[in-house]
Amino acid sequence: MKIEPQHVVSLTYDLYVNQQDGTEALVESATQEQPLTFLYGAGQMLPKFEEHLSTLSTGDNFDFKLSAEDAYGEYNDEAVTNLPKEMFDGTDMPEVGSVLPLQDNQGNRFQGQVVSVVEDSVIVDLNHPMAGQELHFKGGIINVRPANPEELSHGHAHGPDGHHDH
Template sequence: MKIQPQSVVALTYDLYTTDNGQEVFVEKATEEQPLVFLYGVGMMLPKFEENLSGLSAGDSYDFHLHAADAYGEKDENAFAELSVEMFKGMDLPEVGSVLPLQDNHGNQFRARVTNISDSAVNVDLNHPMAGQDLHFKGNILNVREATAEELAHGHAHGADGHSGH
């Protein structure tokens, strides 16, 4: 079966970014711990899915995504200053640490601490991979039709269609 909307895909990948012209390994999904997802429902980067369209189990892939097609370019305005008052009663975070935050609409996101002063904690609200080109290499392990339950829930329930609940 070929990868198409409403199919569940299990795959391995090695993900690299480029730093000063050198490829840097970021993370991977293995045969023992594959990435399993419902294709075509917006869970994955659109260009990631586009590059996998029509592949079948046993196929390998190797493609690059420009930053604009991945997590976007770095937004120089996506920085914020949080008052140290927000951290009253707890230790101040360290530079480089990631804070789980929530906006007024309940949307959750992560912010990386870039600087700490006596009055403020400065954070970068960009996705950690914003501004980076991505290189994916891997193999398609399995492609199957999604179950009615998976389609109703909008996500895959594992490589075999059964959730571990």
């Protein structure tokens, strides 16, 4: 079946990013046993990722690259910020490398990775972990099926066969 909006797509993929030495490293995978399953056209995936899949059908393979601009954006030095240490009163000081769940004044949730802890503040990088990187996807389409009414009303897939995986 061909991929179309309001269809549930299950696929496998290997995601590679470039290393400093020019080689590609595998950073993420979805397997036959645990495929990526999503409602196509619902805005859950990167738009350019979906665009590359738009002509495919069940059984097709794919191999494409997304520029940083089309993926998670260029790395933004201004997205590194200082959080006052007072924010962490009563809790353990976060460790360098840990990821903090944060929320802005509008209630939007996002994550920041702790870069360093200095005298009076915690320095956090709010860039997406894959910002500034070209993403190379290789994989295959396992299944394409029309979404059921519940999935369409919820705006997301309920597992490869249409049932909750709970």
